[in-house]
Amino acid sequence: MTINALMLSASREGNTPYLQHALPLIAPLTQRAKKWVFIPYAxxxxxxxxxxxxxxxxxxxxTLDLRSIHNYDDAKTAIRDAEGIIVGGGNTFMLLSKLYQYDLLGLIRESVLEGKPYIGWSAGANITGQSIRTTNDMPIIAPPAFEALGLLPFQINPHYINQVQSGHNGETRAQRLKEFTCVDPAMPVIGIQEGSALWRQDNKLTLLGDKEAYLFCGAQQEMPIPPGSDLSHMLTPQK
Structure with a gap:
């Protein structure tokens, strides 16, 4: 495998301009690949x-040559012709539904496994996990299945935050993810805060940015992951 995939938590960090904080993280993936296809389905x-x-x-x-997949007559041709793939954020259910509709999941996965760099944020990061069952989005549409690209053998929760708002009685993000681990205790979830990212380079996985991530798996709940951590051990599927 020659995977080179960047999973960004969000398109913004705080009040910074759109994608500005991500430029230094994205740049290494664009050193050789200049012709990119953008997938706006989310x-x-x-x-x-x-x-x-x-x-x-x-x-x-x-200085990228960036074209959107919706401007091609054939979506599969767009993926095949591109040197890199960018998937934007939005609604994860809509994104996955469209990928199933155009039969693109397998092609994207195959392309990334063969070395085509991948960049995704928010929903675009969410689909790199085993499924979209840990998305924060409303199911505004029903995709044929929840299974996603599977570039990572675990789940991602972008925009992770566990702030408790005074007077608000709804569940926190940590409580929601605990519900997931109660149902699927063997499947890990990594929550990544805005401004951070996961970068997979073949069999190496690194937490980028200056913020902690958090691990949820079985009895392990909201276990802090220090910035810069080598998470390569997470690439071994859990048994």
């Missing part, structure tokens, strides 16, 4: 053209 409340413009403008310093 965007629901804005047009695909507007989404492409927003991303292209933010990535201008990297």
């Amino acid at each position: 965007g629901v409340s804005l047009s695909y053209d507007d989404y492409l413009h927003r991303v292209a403008e933010a990535l201008t310093p990297l």
Whole structure:
């Protein structure tokens, strides 16, 4: 395998401009790959053209040839012709539904396994796990299945935060993820905070950024993962 995949928690960190914080993290994946296809399917409340413009403008310093998959007559050709794949955030259920509709999951996975770099944030990061069962999004549409790309042998929870709002009686993110581990105690979940990312390079997995991530698995609940940690052991499927 020659996987080179970057899973960003979010498109923004705090009040920074769109994708600005991510540019230093994205840059290493663009050293050789210059022709990229953008997948905007997670965007629901804005047009695909507007989404492409927003991303292209933010990535201008990297001088990429970025085209959206919706501008191709054949989506599979877009994936095959590109040197890299970028998947934007939005609604994870809509994104996965479209990938199933156009029969792209297998092709994207195969392309990444063969060395085509992959960059995704939010929903685009969520689909790199085993399934989308730990997304934060509302199921506004029902995909044929929850199974995702499986580039990682565990689950991701982007935008992780466990802030308790005074006067709010809903469950925290940690409580929601505990519900998942009660149902599937053998499947790990890594919650990544905004501003951080997971970077998989073949059999090496690293937590990027200056914020902790958190591990949920069985009896292990919200176990801190220090910034910069080598998480390569997480690439071995749990038994």
